[in-house]
Amino acid sequence: MPFGLVSAWNKRRRSKSEDHVDPWRYKPVEYWQLEDQNPPAKKRQGSSVFTLKEMEEATSSFSEENLLGKGGFGRVYKGTLRSGEVVAIKKMELPPFKVAEGEREFRVEVDILSRLEHPNLVSLIGYCADGKHRFLVYEYMHKGNLEDHLNGIAEVKMDWPTRLKVALGAARGLAYLHSSSAVGIPIVHRDFKSTNVLLNTNNEAKISDFGLAKLMPEGQETFVTARVLGTFGYFDPEYTSTGKLTLQSDVYAFGVVLLELLTGRRAVDLNQGPNDQNLVLQVRHILNDKKRLRKVIDPEMNRSSYTMGSIAMFANLASRCVRSESSERPSMEECIKELQLIFCTNSKGLSMAMHTFRMI
Numbered sequence: 001m002p003f004g005l006v007s008a009w010n011k012r013r014r015s016k017s018e019d020h021v022d023p024w025r026y027k028p029v030e031y032w033q034l035e036d037q038n039p040p041a042k043k044r045q046g047s048s049v050f051t052l053k054e055m056e057e058a059t060s061s062f063s064e065e066n067l068l069g070k071g072g073f074g075r076v077y078k079g080t081l082r083s084g085e086v087v088a089i090k091k092m093e094l095p096p097f098k099v100a101e102g103e104r105e106f107r108v109e110v111d112i113l114s115r116l117e118h119p120n121l122v123s124l125i126g127y128c129a130d131g132k133h134r135f136l137v138y139e140y141m142h143k144g145n146l147e148d149h150l151n152g153i154a155e156v157k158m159d160w161p162t163r164l165k166v167a168l169g170a171a172r173g174l175a176y177l178h179s180s181s182a183v184g185i186p187i188v189h190r191d192f193k194s195t196n197v198l199l200n201t202n203n204e205a206k207i208s209d210f211g212l213a214k215l216m217p218e219g220q221e222t223f224v225t226a227r228v229l230g231t232f233g234y235f236d237p238e239y240t241s242t243g244k245l246t247l248q249s250d251v252y253a254f255g256v257v258l259l260e261l262l263t264g265r266r267a268v269d270l271n272q273g274p275n276d277q278n279l280v281l282q283v284r285h286i287l288n289d290k291k292r293l294r295k296v297i298d299p300e301m302n303r304s305s306y307t308m309g310s311i312a313m314f315a316n317l318a319s320r321c322v323r324s325e326s327s328e329r330p331s332m333e334e335c336i337k338e339l340q341l342i343f344c345t346n347s348k349g350l351s352m353a354m355h356t357f358r359m360i
């Protein structure tokens with residue numbers, strides 16, 4: 001986005017706020033359309049605009065020690081702002097042929113995240129659009145992404161109640177996006193996956209990366225797209241075959257993350273043979289088979305942290321989320337209710353087992 005456009009946004013933003021436009025009031029879909037150059041309405045005091053110099057200062061000139069990770073958009077650095085606030089700074093680094101697409105994702109991210117506020121969504125603190133440079137500045141999530149926790153970096157693997165808590169947090173974040181309460185119309189995330197589930201020190205999950213998000217026009221349940229966007233391993237089969245995007249596409253991806261939590265395996269594991277790379281295909285037929293289910297539970301998860309009853313309920317929920325037919329998948333609200341029940345079932349089961357153990 002040219003710098004002029006950013007300042008034009010800011011100008012329009014200011015004049016809009018002088019007009020007392022309420023960002024939470026329902027507006028027709030045309031208002032939200034990205035092409036219409038409307039400025040993002042602001043939540044709280046609004047996200048800040050930073051200069052390139054501030055980004056350099058915050059990250060010690062993008063030093064290797066501050067590097068948190070690398071994704072499709074570019075590198076992510078830990079930074080400290082002049083205010084002393086610790087943040088995560090995502091630097092857009094794209095090959096020339098991808099710049100236009102990246103520009104769009106940058107705008108969607110600023111546009112959408114500026115309007116949202118929920119404890120299970122990563123907050124956007126601000127952005128920088130200085131000359132050709134683009135940065136997104138997020139709240140810093142101390143424990144990084146969920147996939148790293150399930151696949152190696154953690155010395156002690158998450159126990160079952162922690163995994164349930166993460167699933168519940170992520171479900172709440174998605175349910176908020178899907179409900180019209182967020183911006184007046186539902187939002188499909190479109191790139192929900194375990195690297196986009198970030199964890200804070202208390203293992204509270206927050207969803208990140210809205211660059212591919214799509215606002216669903218009111219009253220319209222599907223949106224036909226020309227190109228399928230998202231990440232391999234999390235694609236809703238109905239979306240890939242028909243191009244029809246629905247809120248249920250996120251439910252499918254959520255089901256894949258549930259399977260990662262259950263098995264500790266990756267959504268796509270290129271180290272496996274060609275028929276075993278896709279997690280859903282690997283385990284789908286076992287999920288409702290109580291005898292064989294034990295075989296797919298993450299072997300590194302503390303055995304005394306779960307009951308088989310709660311595992312069976314969880315596996316059943318995951319199997320429904322990844323159904324090929326999108327209309328057969330549960331809604332995110334239903335997922336929240338079931339996960340709460342699974343959490344209680346597990347706690348009760350474990351305390352009963354403990355009680356019995358003490359008696360003998």
Ligand SMILES: Nc1ncnc2c1ncn2[C@@H]1O[C@H](COP(=O)(O)OP(=O)(O)OP(=O)(O)O)[C@@H](O)[C@H]1O
Nearest residue numbers: 069070071072073076088138139140141144145195
């Ligand atoms: N707000 C944050 N706080 C802490 N770490 C973060 C934050 N945002 C991103 N990271 C880290 O940086 C890594 C790279 O993030 P990024 O979103 O660019 O890529 P990705 O999600 O892994 O892949 P993709 O680009 O395909 O979405 C993440 O996996 C995470 O570990």
Ligand SMILES: [Mg+2]
Nearest residue numbers: 071195196209
């Ligand atoms: Mg990400």
